[in-house]
Amino acid sequence: MKNDAFISIRNVNKYFGSFQAIDNVNMDIGEGEFFSLLGASGCGKTTLLRMLAGFESTSDGEILIDGQPSADVPPHHRPVNMVFQSYAIFPHLNVADNIAYGLRKHKLSKPQKQEMVDEMLELIKLPGYGKRKANELSGGQRQRIALARALILKPKVLLLDEPLGALDKQLREQMQLELRALQRQVGITFVFVTHDQEEALTLSDRIAVMSGGKVLQVDTPEGLYEAPKTREVASFIGNMNFFQGTVRRNGSSEAAIETQGLGSIPISLEKVTKPDGAPVQVALRPEKFELLEEEPTGGHFVSAKMDKTAYLGERSHYYVTLDGKSEPVAVSSTNQFVARDDDRWKEGEPVWLSWSPEAVVVLDAD
Amino acid sequence: MSARGDTGTYIKRPNRPLQIYAVIFLIVLYVPVLFIPMFSFNDSIYVRFPLQGFTLQWYAELWSRDAVWAALFNSVKVGAVVAAISTILGVVAARAITRYRIPGKSALVTFIMMPLVIPGIIFGVALLVLLSRMGVPLSLYTVTLGHLIVCLPFAVATLLPRFEGFDPSMEEASADLGENGWWTFWRVTFPMVFPGVVASLLLTFTISFDEFIMAFFLTGTDATLPMYIWGQLRFPQEFPSVLALSSLILFISFILVFIAQRVGRMGLEDA
Ligand SMILES: Nc1ncnc2c1ncn2[C@@H]1O[C@H](COP(=O)(O)OP(=O)(O)O)[C@@H](O)[C@H]1O
Ligand SMILES: [Mg+2]
Secondary structure, rough: OOOEEEEEEEEEEEEEOOOOEEEEEEEEEEEEEEEEOOOOOOOHHHHHHHHOOOOOOEOOOOEEOOEOOOOOOOOHOEEEEEEEOOOOOOOOEEHHHHHHHHHHOOOOOHHHHHHHHHHHHHHHHOOOOOEEEEEEEEOOHHHHHHHHHHHOOOOOOOEEEOOOOOOOOOHHHOOOOOOOHHHHOOOOOEEEEEOOOOEEEEHHOOEEEEEEEEEEEEHHHHHHOOOOHHHHHHHOOOOOEEEEEEEEEEEEEEEEEEEEHHHHEOHHHHOOOOOOOOEEEEEHHHHHOEEOOOOOOOEEEEEEEEEHHHHHHEEEEEEEOOOOOOEEEEEEEEEOOOOOOOOOOOOOOOEEEEOOHOEEEEEOOO | OOHHHHHHHHHHOOOOHHHHHHHHHHHHHHHHHHHHHHHHOOOOOOOOOOOEEEOHHHHHHHOHHHHHHHHHHHHHHHHHHHHHHHHHHHHHHHHHHHHHOOOOOOHHHHHHHHHHEEEEEEHHHHHHHHHHHOOOOOHHHHHHHHHHHHHHHHEEEEEEEEOOOOOOHHHHHHHHOOOHHHHHHHHHHHHHHHHHHEEEEEEEHHHHHOOOHHHHHHHHOOHHHHHHHHHHOOOOHHEEEEHHHHHHHHHHHHHHHHHHHHHOOOOOOOO
């Protein structure tokens, strides 16, 4: 646990009646971090966020915000602000009044308020929109107003509940970039909820992968992708090939895993803690394989047969079959040096598959 | 943006047969009613053509009649109380229906809306039987009770669309932005449902003001305006002033309902 954690979530559980929505969650979120909660719909992301905002109580455990226990602090006294999934723009107020909504207690003069609102409109790239009515705005514009309305209060933490979920793909990608730039600019801690793994990988400093109310793994995007800790995380983020294997330790200095399909793979000792003979799984991403026409002269390789190919423009996906493994193996490679059709792999052709042992992830057996 | 505009014009494209139908419908519906104000200005005690000439005599006569003023005052009293109570109950009902997960919600809504389709005479007789069994004397209070039953469904029907369009995260957003419960109500909840409340008040007041059947069964000694008109119909020489009074009620009702409609839809159009 880091000591400079800005938000500490400790042993938190949440029950709705007898249904457990949050299951013993522990995590720390650092100051200024862009932190994402990633998981399928219904896994408890919104519930966790609403507990941070104070709209739901914790059934068990505690949440510290800026070192202070938050259990008895009502939403309107918390140093956090939220961007709602529905944006919740007030329809009876214009854009400027929406943005200035939270400033009432700040006892500012009208010109001061005006100046702050204009600054915000500038920040969200909607200058001159102050007098517009809320229902004259597009989805993307509402989303920005919701951001500005929260940011004008200079919160220590901004909570965002799938803020880009309602936008179409192109706008979403543009807003992702803007959101990330905005977060860097204002330096506020963002807790961002999404069910889109690509979005989480693109935006976040760290990601908590959730499932069924539990946090499966908290890590950097790279950590999650390259070193997932469980099969669930490995298959949730990107694609993954799994191979059954058995640990082989000969002496203390080296270890290997005897796999079904890839033969024996040498593994550094820090990757395997299991004793000799223990069953494990070996996982390799599709793009970690290299397809070769000729048998390589060194390294790790097996012979295979091309089963299916799919041309996707920038890259191609392939399924190849291996001896000793029933499911086909997914392989992905760029088409950087492939220009003509006859350069591509044909279905049914024999191929060679090579990989580097460093790319191998060792997981517990199911 | 353009796609939305296109479908809009498609749906709003004028439809000739429908327009003609609507005009005929309105004529059949309202022309008989227009005879009432017409004859109220007719300088004759008999309601028949040809018209005799213009006079304000019948209105002047009304003005000087104490019983009219008493009945008017009774109707306004009952109407105001009914409007206030049914709107408050309507707000509570609409909020509960839209906000909470109630088992059997649609059955509940049907139940609340039932008085719209059950003939008033049935409710009137039922209430009369019940009240006389319980030994409650008939008075303006019993009329008010009857009117509440008639008006509540209208209040709920007017308020429901308001509350249905009310995203509960609006109130949470307000709390999130630092406002406590009272300020949230004042700055968000109230302004958003206010037009619906005004519309409901106007509409229920008008319905109570015009209501006859319930009043017929439940009135004691104090008559409401429609009851007063009913009483006057026995005297042929009073008929023109009954027409004058009816015209006034017609006019006021029309204005109130018109305002209620306009206010009630305020801000709902493209929300
Ligand atoms: N107020 C509530 N009452 C009962 N169940 C709830 C309530 N809020 C959420 N849930 C349940 O908790 C689970 C997690 O919900 P939520 O946090 O909204 O998931 P997510 O945001 O990840 O899609 C869901 O199964 C949902 O049905
Ligand atoms: Mg959610």
